[in-house]
Amino acid sequence: MSKGTFVSEHESHFTVWGFIKGFAKLVIGFLLVLQGLIGLIILLLFVGVLVQVTNGIAGSNDPVSISIPKDAALVLDPNGVLVEIAEDINPLDVLREEAYGMSEPSQIEVHDVVKAIRAAKDDKRIKGLVLDLGALGASPSSASKLHYLADEIDAFKESGKKVIAVGDYYSQDQYLLASHADEIYMNDYGNLLIYGYGSYGTYLKSFLEKLKITTHVFRVGTFKSAVEPFIRDDMSPAAKEANIAYLSVLWNKYTQSVEGARGLAPGTVEDYANNMGAIMKTVDGDFGKAALETGLVDGLMSRADMNEKLMEAFGKSKDGKSFKKVGFKRYLTSLDDDDDTSAPNIAVITAAGTIIDGEAPTGRAAGGDSIAAQLRKAREDDKVKAVVLRIDSPGGSAFAADIMRDEILALKAAGKPVVASMGSLAASGGYWIAADADEIWAAPTTITGSIGIFGYFNTFENAAAELGVFVDGVGTTDLSPILATGIGPLPSSAADIIQQSTENGYDRFLTVVGNGRSLEKDYVDSIGQGRVWIGERAIELKLVDHLGDFDKAIEAAAKLAKLEKYDVVDMKEKRTTFEIFMGNLSTTALKALGGDEAKRNDSAVAKLVRAAEEKAEFFEEFNDPNAAYARCLACE
Template sequence: MSEHESHFSVWGFIKGFAKLIIGVLLMLQGLIGLVVLILIVGVMVEVTNGIAGNGEKVSVSIPDEAALVLDPNGVLVEIAEDVNPLEVLREEAYGINEPTQIEVHDLVRVLRAAKDDKRIKGLVLDLGAMGASPSSASKLHYLVDEIAKFKESGKKIIAVGDAYSQDQYLLAANADEIYMNDYGNLFIYGYGSYGVYVKSLLEKLKVTSHVFRVGTFKSAVEPFLRDDMSPEAKEANAAYLSVLWRDYASVVEKARGLKPGSVDNYANNLNALLEEVDGDLGKVAVKAGFVDELMSRAEMNDKLKETFGKTKDGKSFKKVSFKRYLTSLDKKDDDSDPNVVVITAAGTIVDGEAPTGRAAGGDTIAAQLRKAREDDKVKAVVLRIDSPGGSAFASDIIRDEVLALKADGKPVVASMGSLAASGGYWIAAATDEIWAAPTTITGSIGIFGYFNTFENTAAEAGVYVDGVGTTTLSPILATGLGPLPPNAADIIQQSTENGYDRFLTIVGEGRHLDKAYVDSVGQGRVWIGEKALELKLVDKLGDFDDATAAAAKLAGLDKYDVVDMKEKRTTFEMFMSNLSETTIAKFGGAKQRHAEGAVAQIVRAAEEQAAFFAEFNDPNAAYARCLTCE
């Protein structure tokens, strides 16, 4: 190699390296600029959403004679996850308006305030973007009661929508007038419980299922053991579903002034009813008395302008969205009264800590209960439960703190939301009183364990496991591609039976019931709230407010503040905790998420399934969870 060629190569390397350094510095500069920009936006969001310099909430102007528009865009939940500010920015930047989580208590708070607010002339129910899980009946009925109270104020209520789902219509039915798009539809199909059963598939794949359970009605593992629903499961499910349907039908028929049986007739005979109107789904809803008028969106807007007055530009009606109105509601400044603290256990009960709104972490809920116990200002606790259960160990950790609160002389009242089953009932059993809604799904007192091994599948492919160990339990190390040792299976079954016995003891002691009686109403069976009252599994029927008043009464309080223990993170805290994850995962894939392809949908389904299995983290592999309730 010549001297010139050597010099050229070295110089080329130096120049290339310099370009690399400059490129890295420019990238860092860009990232720093992005971080600074987001921090500035975060501070702005914090100011507009929260606290002004004097420590008071920033006021939001509400126009006089306006209609409150109840237009929740999301799934109705007991308690919502914190909203990541970066996610909000991303959605706004790309024009995405994805459904979020809507706390039922926020809607109730808005309705109660608006009822007596002279600035609010009426209520518009625009429910097209609201969703509810199959087990959310009590949340919907809670809202129905508040809408009915709003109606008693004499203010007009109008429901508008392109179409109505069954859940949306339960709320809309209470309006004075219901309008629907002339090409819309109303489907009412009742309640059901259906599952996918894979016993034959697992047999074909030569997968070995290992099931450990106690309870005649513990149907959580039936999909792996049968190809159909057992008679016991059908009996239990039909019992609570019939109550949900009865209450749905009675509320709609009363609100609309329909004859008893009208809802049943509509759901069961829609085919025949459609023939009378040439298959027009809109006309059949009007003819059956469920909808008042069919009209276009423009006609609906004109109707609302006529009822509530026009905006200055005349393009729309005078209105305020429920989110804006919620922001305007100032929190009471006087906090001198003793506290009744609300601690919410919502979602699957998992071992360890969990973010609010995603799951009920045993350590997280226990820490909140401990904090309430150590706070001298807290005189009573309402444990709000909206959970199908989960980890038996985590449930017991929560129960221990409930017992500690009671030992310190602070009453604890359980307030059951839509669902308080299995582990959800486990943590309620030790409280001083249990309040449930008539449509609460509860009970499911039972324990199960389940996993698969693939020794036969592997052998079919020519894969085998072999080795040596130092004890009779050592072969458990090979379980998976190897079989589950019989002695290990026996240990797990004994532990499961012990867990069920412990569950019975906990309920018996907490409810002052004979253990044999608890077993007779246990066995993993699900009960509806009104039946649970009859069976002495709950003390009273009522909503969240009734439970709060009961807790205050037990503490001897005439005046008190209701304080939510949920610790809301600031915008800056959410930004810092989500920065790296969001920047990499979300900003890089925002456009793709807006229009997912088939592959992306499959990947997301796989991720959701993985997240589902991640919730099974009990250290003893023992679960008190009602899968069929979810």
């Protein structure tokens, strides 16, 4: 035996023993992990049983009993982003986000806020309303939701109860609501910045060219600007024309609402926005004084002084340190759910978010199969006599939109009226699913239209060639080279096929709208071409039938179904917290085993990770089987 291969008996024994010890540690480690997982599952099952038993005893639909002081104020302090319908929250996700510094803003359903305000109006225990809106957010396209809430605040004031707004500062959106209060107070070092509405994008044409990335765009419509960021370095004149038209209406409605509520002269708000620099010079650069002098707020004071002001209005709490109050969330949990009696039902089905093919969780996206299943459920339920389809979507997959449309047509064929109620946004694919409704209702500030189709993707053959990477091979047909598309180029024959499919999709869209709205196809094309319209203009163009909120749409459905007494029911299947908890347990456990998130404890890193996840989720929404999209990216 050579020296190089000689191993002593001691060394051989040591090596074998080391292997045995290492293997034993691996097995023990695995068993410990398994034990921990089994223990966690047993604990969750135990907690779930307790929850279910408790709900069974107390009645899962019973409101929570809370103590509300006499003459208390309802503090409207929603903490999150205003949405049409919130997605189910997985408690495990909440714990994970808190542990790794990845918390996201919660979602606040606009109808929950309305429910609380309406209940408080007639609640003898509630003396008034305090608007504390510092944690409320709204997307740029959520104007109609804010106006809906502003109208509810005005209706609340009709009861004679006072409304007071307080805040360290006010964003433009928050101030729209605050302006409808009887009194507005702001921190003496706060600010109120009003800047109007705008539409600005990042344009990548030159950037993509520098990287030698080839852009392939397939579209129909002069105004279908969704793909402009990839084929231009600026906004096209057509897009500017369309965008400024609907933005101007949003701005006019905003200024009219604020000036009307505050009793200000027309033009005051626009002057404040356009001449902020000059106004600031008159008050030595003090934001608070600028707002006060313009008449946008009634007083500037510290938090302590605001608290004193509220104690004067509503009385002191038991400890004497604050005013008598009940918070928004606590008050909401005390309210009764709407009962489903023996009366006929009007079903509400909400399509909120991007329309995608397949199924999707409520509130995250409008899955074609998910919404279609709810429509089918309403059709098959003999108690349901009419349907209100609530839409708050920029569109998305044309295929998924058509799947929903088939169920809408089936509902109508079954003799059940369908009323489309547009929220803040019902554009492109969102309009596709509305077109066949018996009636379409929209808010004056609803963003709609965008009747057009597009397809888009990139190939990297030139960038790859720069790095010395090439694709080559053989195929049996003229279309076989499409298998190499990506690193390889897009065959011209394939590009021609995709463009023809896109044009067919647009023609289909025109036909859907023409048939649904009883309009000539040429006329639909003239107002289509991908152009965005605002609600009050859409009614003139015959794209909608009436202007009105969600409640008006419900009344319209009842009228079409000839119902005097009815219950409004949501077709969405409600899941308990425990069901959500357990439904996501397996996925969470698998992620935990991978250990890929154990080091995400730096907030900056967490933000980058979340940004990357959001971008990935954005691209995952483009899953149409025909790669044809009826989506208004400019509206989002």
